[in-house]
Amino acid sequence: MKYLYSVLFVLLISVGVITQESDAQMHSSDADHSDHAITILAEDYAFDAPDEIPAGWTTIEYTNEGEEQHFMIIARIPEGKTFDDVASQVTPPCNEIWYELRDGEISQEEAFEKLGVELPKWFWAVEFMGGPGLISPGLTTKATVQLEPGNYYLECYAKTEDGEFHSIEGMMRGLTVTDARSEAAPPEADIDITLSNFELDIEGTLTPGTHTVAVYVAENPEEGFGHNVHVARIEPGMDIDEIVRWMNPFEITGMQTPAPTKLLGGMQMLPEGQTGYFTLDLEPGRYLFVAENTGHLGVMQEVNIE
Numbered sequence: 267m268k269y270l271y272s273v274l275f276v277l278l279i280s281v282g283v284i285t286q287e288s289d290a291q292m293h294s295s296d297a298d299h300s301d302h303a304i305t306i307l308a309e310d311y312a313f314d315a316p317d318e319i320p321a322g323w324t325t326i327e328y329t330n331e332g333e334e335q336h337f338m339i340i341a342r343i344p345e346g347k348t349f350d351d352v353a354s355q356v357t358p359p360c361n362e363i364w365y366e367l368r369d370g371e372i373s374q375e376e377a378f379e380k381l382g383v384e385l386p387k388w389f390w391a392v393e394f395m396g397g398p399g400l401i402s403p404g405l406t407t408k409a410t411v412q413l414e415p416g417n418y419y420l421e422c423y424a425k426t427e428d429g430e431f432h433s434i435e436g437m438m439r440g441l442t443v444t445d446a447r448s449e450a451a452p453p454e455a456d457i458d459i460t461l462s463n464f465e466l467d468i469e470g471t472l473t474p475g476t477h478t479v480a481v482y483v484a485e486n487p488e489e490g491f492g493h494n495v496h497v498a499r500i501e502p503g504m505d506i507d508e509i510v511r512w513m514n515p516f517e518i519t520g521m522q523t524p525a526p527t528k529l530l531g532g533m534q535m536l537p538e539g540q541t542g543y544f545t546l547d548l549e550p551g552r553y554l555f556v557a558e559n560t561g562h563l564g565v566m567q568e569v570n571i572e
């Protein structure tokens with residue numbers, strides 16, 4: 267079953283699109299280039315992002331300029347393959363199978379089987395390298411990840427109110443990480459989150475204000491999956507199970523507009539043994555830290571901030 271979850275996860279999120287915006291924005295954030303920062307804007311439905319960045323620790327300042335919730339996962343494409351290969355060989359079958367699942371024509375099990383048959387073998391070597399978690403319209407988050415040279419793609423697979431992946435609507439594009447290397451160091455974190463297959467552990471004191479959160483993915487004895495975290499505000503009277511359900515893209519209406527609550531960012535799926543960082547602005551209140559596809563298995567924690 268765990269394998270099936272990881273399979274469906276990987277497959278569904280690769281549903282993509284061919285269009286790309288060419289407006290690129292990239293800047294070094296200061297004169298001595300000690301901090302390698304790029305700015306990416308999320309729109310309904312496109313990323314305004316650079317085409318090329320140097321390797322090394324990279325801080326992505328991600329602003330949601332749209333009217334729907336957005337995130338951005340960064341996926342490394344296997345050696346010898348390109349974004350066009352993803353768009354032409356992976357996207358079309360994935361989207362067709364998603365429609366059949368969404369429209370109730372096939373079960374999840376049948377979807378797994380079809381994907382296993384219809385996708386190219388190389389797709390299983392795609393590696394997910396983190397990226398900014400879900401944020402509500404108007405918010406900005408910073409996510410810091412380490413990227414090695416290669417071909418990557420960026421994707422948001424949140425859904426429109428009609429159940430279309432944002433990627434299909436335009437939120438998927440290629441990114442080249444070049445051999446040039448920035449000397450940027452990772453940020454200092456004051457909160458540590460450790461993710462494993464079935465647990466989310468938070469260390470540090472969450473208080474009102476801005477925090478830098480380090481997200482570490484533990485090595486798992488079994489095949490790992492679902493190693494990501496998003497932060498959602500729990501308003502009075504809200505049903506936590508409903509937030510967890512919405513966070514799960516396997517649910518037919520999971521991650522679909524409208525979002526049930528305010529979303530404050532997080533860290534997208536990382537490989538085992540890897541650390542990524544994100545900034546988090548908190549006000550007093552209750553928050554849910556939850557993995558999108560394994561929250562219902564217990565990978566979540568509720569936090570109360572006085």
Ligand SMILES: [Cu+2]
Nearest residue numbers: 336422424432
């Ligand atoms: Cu989106």
